[in-house]
Amino acid sequence: xxxxxxxxxxxxxxxxxxxxxxxxxxxxxxxxxxxxxxxxxxxxxxxxxxxxxxxxxxxxxxxxxxxxxxxxxxxxxxxxxxxxxxxxxxxxxxxxxxxxxxxxxxxxxxxxxxxxxxxxxxxxxxxxxxxxxxxxxxxxxxxxxxxxxxxxxxxxxxxxxxxxxxxxxxxxxxxxxxxxxxxxxxxxxxxxxxxxxxxxxxxxxxxxxxxxxxxxxxxx
Numbered sequence: 082x083x084x085x086x087x088x089x090x091x092x093x094x095x096x097x098x099x100x101x102x103x104x105x106x107x108x109x110x111x112x113x114x115x116x117x118x119x120x121x122x123x124x125x126x127x128x129x130x131x132x133x134x135x136x137x138x139x140x141x142x143x144x145x146x147x148x149x150x151x152x153x154x155x156x157x158x159x160x161x162x163x164x165x166x167x168x169x170x171x172x173x174x175x176x177x178x179x180x181x182x183x184x185x186x187x188x189x190x191x192x193x194x195x196x197x198x199x200x201x202x203x204x205x206x207x208x209x210x211x212x213x214x215x216x217x218x219x220x221x222x223x224x225x226x227x228x229x230x231x232x233x234x235x236x237x238x239x240x241x242x243x244x245x246x247x248x249x250x251x252x253x254x255x256x257x258x259x260x261x262x263x264x265x266x267x268x269x270x271x272x273x274x275x276x277x278x279x280x281x282x283x284x285x286x287x288x289x290x291x292x293x294x295x296x297x298x299x300x301x
Contacts, residue, residue: 118165119172125162126181129155133184137223140188140195141230148192155185159207179212179265186216191223194246211265218254218270221247225277232288244285247278 136151159182166173186208193200203213224247231240254271261268 114165115169115172118169122162122166122172122178125158126177129158129162129181130184132158133188136188137191140192141223141226143195145192145196148188152185152188152192155188159185176265179209182208183212183216183219186213187219187223188216190217190220194220194224194243195227211263211267214254214257214267215265215270217250218267218274221250221274221277224250225281228281229284232284235292237289237292240285240288244278244281247274247281251275251278 132151132155136148136155139145139148139151162178163173166178172178186203186206189206190200192198200217203210206213208216224243228240228243228247231237231243251271251274254267254274257264257267259267
């Protein structure tokens, strides 16, 4: 049985008279908002990465004051980008934003390690677990650099403490055995950390043995 359309049925129109003006306005408003959020996030992400990198360099110079100023600026950039992204979670969880906040996490965690402070939790930094953990893994590389500086200065006790921190971090990351699809490649970050630790172990062992031989020669 075929239904009879009423004369006022909205599906009946004169050929070629379809008006999509309101539809275009609606989708453009949505997409313009998403585009603006994306562009702001991209701009801020570049500055977040640069600021975090500069903060880490300041920490290696033991210039904690400059690092704090830089990290405060980075936090403001993250907050500014996150506000419009609240309505566009697909962009929020896109790789470029996570990569930027990972650099921020690395800087904050490096600062805590350098100062010998407890590591902040992801919630303390306002971050999700994945970029936080990847930042923690990359902080191992910054600790290797610090360990080499300590070895050059003959600070063997400090170098051994730094090496211990590196091992503890790796043990945690290795214990988090989740699928890579969930952790965005954390396993590779963990593997890189392990290789850095093994190289650091060799450097530390060689320096300690050389120091012992030097001390024995001086005794004789």
